[in-house]
Amino acid sequence: MKPTGGKVGTWIKLPALESVQIAAYAGFAFVVVDTEHAPLDVRTVYELVTVADALGVAPLVRVPDGRASGIQRLLDAGAAGVLVPHVDTVEQARDVVRAVRFPPDGRRGAGGTSRAGRWGLLGLDEYVADGAGALCVPQIESRAAVDAAGAIAALDGVDALFVGAADIGLDVGAAPSSPEVAELCGKVLAAAHEAGTPCGAATGTAAGAVGLLEQGFDFVVASNDTSMLAGAARTLVDTVRAGGVR
Template identity: 35%
Template sequence: MRTNKAKAKLKAGEPSFGTWLSLGDLYATRVLARMGWDWLTLDIEHSAIDWAQAAGIFAAVADAGCIPLARVPEGSHHYIKRVLDAGAWGIVVPMVDTVEQAKAAIAAAKYPPTGNRSVGGGMHSMNFGASAGDYYKHANDEILVVLQTESPTGVENAEEIYSLPGCDAIFIGPNDLRFQMRKPDGVDPTTEEHEAMIQRVIDAGKKVGTPTGIHAMDVESAKARAAQGMQFIAVASDLRMMTVKAQEASEALFGDAAAKDLARY
């Protein structure tokens, strides 16, 4: 059975870099999976991805020697079971604010007696190049569980969440964190306030020994976050990469007014 090299990197204290798959396009995925990324995360939370489409993308990433991950819409047993059975090697769980939410997500990703994941399917073991029996024996060790801290409440509960067995890494969605930090009158936090909250996550992770990470818009920002001690770092997305290059071409041909920034990541 293949081993999860991205998970091994995190355990070794090394930074890992990946990108987000927002387009759900098989061709684009196959190209990116051969470019040396440590992992690729299919965004099922914010993109219109169906289950058959997801299974094909996970297989394409795994067959290329890369690590396929999935950001689920929520940390429920239903979603986590389905993406893992469809062949993902790990999950990214959004909006984890409480210990109870974290425990439920971790349990859904682990077979008994550690968790409560249901047994069945065959795509999961195929993507690991393993028999079903070997997969069931080793999956709990190889599946990567990444929980997202995206609110002040999540930061307040950080140390207790991050120290849970089975929590492999923490990931900040900076835009959601910024929106969740908005004041009652709708005013955004300052850049300094936002960065201070991010630093609290980094500090909590270091204190309990759990890797942290964030979504960065470009390579320079990703390197800077790694220098801060973060290890699970997403660099833009397939959508963002396409949009940035298309914007450059559009601006060169038609002027600044023609280009529109459509991609959040």
């Protein structure tokens, strides 16, 4: 069985423009700059987003939390959207939507002199219209979030859900690869699709990405720049040593 058309991206964790360029040249459809689990400051994220956008790769950002001030800065920096971790309830999801959307649908402030407004060259109406396309993606990472997934997916302003199998596993005390976690992730996927909302997930391998797409996930974040570099380095060293070189 072949995957059925989902998009494949990767995490960016290094403060290096080359990571984004390599991801673009490799053919990833999008990148997710990770500010939850990588020590990236706002200026670095701004540069990574700018390079991705220039290369035609959708630049998403995983924010460390749902604070509106942080989300606004990254959207005004030109991010195509945000992934927001640990959204466990419908009310938390509503708060995330409000942070991403302009009034009357949210509370995002006008920052038309930012990169997103072409430094003031866009009129206010055009700036707001462009901003309406920002993607709002809550992450489902606990049993409580799984139970609320259908209602979260059905909220106006939620563009997709993202399943965090590792954190679900931590929450329920099971390995991410366990049948229990797989069942919970499947429930999120089914609830999202029942609401007509795309659903994504992450994996560390190509085989894992194929498997997730075969399950029906609409987008997959496969591996990351640091792990791909580390894996290639370890493979090279192990291969050379296996040939008798020390």
